[in-house]
Amino acid sequence: KAGVTQTPRYLIKTRGQQVTLSCSPISGHRSVSWYQQTPGQGLQFLFEYFSETQRNKGNFPGRFSGRQFSNSRSEMNVSTLELGDSALYLCASSIDRNYEQYFGPGTRLTVT
Amino acid sequence: DQQVKQNSPSLSVQEGRISILNCDYTNSMFDYFLWYKKYPAEGPTFLISISSIKDKNEDGRFTVFLNKSAKHLSLHIVPSQPGDSAVYFCAAPFYNQGGKLIFGQGTELSVKP
Numbered sequence: 478k479a480g481v482t483q484t485p486r487y488l489i490k491t492r493g494q495q496v497t498l499s500c501s502p503i504s505g506h507r508s509v510s511w512y513q514q515t516p517g518q519g520l521q522f523l524f525e526y527f528s529e530t531q532r533n534k535g536n537f538p539g540r541f542s543g544r545q546f547s548n549s550r551s552e553m554n555v556s557t558l559e560l561g562d563s564a565l566y567l568c569a570s571s572i573d574r575n576y577e578q579y580f581g582p583g584t585r586l587t588v589t
Numbered sequence: 590d591q592q593v594k595q596n597s598p599s600l601s602v603q604e605g606r607i608s609i610l611n612c613d614y615t616n617s618m619f620d621y622f623l624w625y626k627k628y629p630a631e632g633p634t635f636l637i638s639i640s641s642i643k644d645k646n647e648d649g650r651f652t653v654f655l656n657k658s659a660k661h662l663s664l665h666i667v668p669s670q671p672g673d674s675a676v677y678f679c680a681a682p683f684y685n686q687g688g689k690l691i692f693g694q695g696t697e698l699s700v701k702p
Contacts, residue, residue: 481632510688519695520633520678525688533689567632571688577623578690580632 479504481570481581489587495556498584502549502570508532509551510578511543514565523566526551527573558588592616593681595693602700608666610696612679615660619681623690624653624664627676636677637664669700 482501490496502509510533511523522535526545543553549570555562565585569578594613602608612622620641625633639646639653639662646653652665666673676697680690 483632508688510690512690512692520680520690520692522683522689522691527688535689569632569690577635577638578688579635580625582632583630585630 481568481579483566483568483581483584485584486582487585487587489589490558491589492558492560494558495554496558496586497552497554498566498568498586500551500553500568500570500581502551502568503579506570506572506579507549508571508573508578509545509549510569510571511551511553512567512569513537514567514583515563520567523553555586560588562586563588591694592619593679593691593693595677595679595696597696598694599697599699602669602698604671604700604702605668608664608669608673608698608700610664610666610677610679610698612662612664612693613660614662614681616681617660619691621682622653622655622662623680624651625678625680625692626673627678627695633678666698669698671700671702674698674700 484499508527510525525533529545540556545551565583567583569580571578623638624636627633655662676695678695679693683689
């Protein structure tokens with residue numbers, strides 16, 4: 478079974494721009510969660526989607542948003558990028574709330 | 590408020606010896622714990638989990654122990670191999686918010702040949 482895939486793997490953007498990251502979960506997995514990893518803050522939860530609905534949200538500003546499509550693929554969007562948004566963005570999928578989440582390789586976002 | 594803590598940022602172990610990685614938590618509502626392993630520039634890989642109804646779970650070279658009264662869990666790797674060198678994270682699902690994992694800060698394990 479194919480794992481979680483994320484595109485693109487690397488991205489360089491300028492302050493003020495917006496960015497969209499994509500995640501394809503493992504086949505059959507309906508829950509998709511997004512995390513941000515930075516050296517200072519570690520791995521922090523952004524939001525979770527299940528059946529196209531945001532079911533849970535972390536403590537991030539409204540510039541961070543996401544959505545999920547009917548095939549469970551998910552996208553996250555960051556608008557008005559700031560230097561502090563430079564991070565590794567990780568997507569994880571699971572069947573449902575059964576806790577074992579399987580992570581993709583991440584998208585490394587650099588904001589200059 | 591760091592609800593899951595890994596107080597050792599790094600650990601160095603000789604190949605063939607035991608590696609013990611520790612994790613403490615403060616929220617008594619946590620009832621399930623997971624360990625992930627992460628290489629640089631890759632996503633975390635799920636290793637092993639434990640439910641609060643157990644105090645031990647074993648999978649090959651990996652064993653996780655849970656001490657609920659101390660709010661402490663540990664991951665034992667025996668024997669340690671150079672390929673085990675990575676950052677290890679413990680994590681817990683936030684109570685009643687499945688899909689949200691709270692991660693510790695990670696411990697970087699270095700296994701020397």
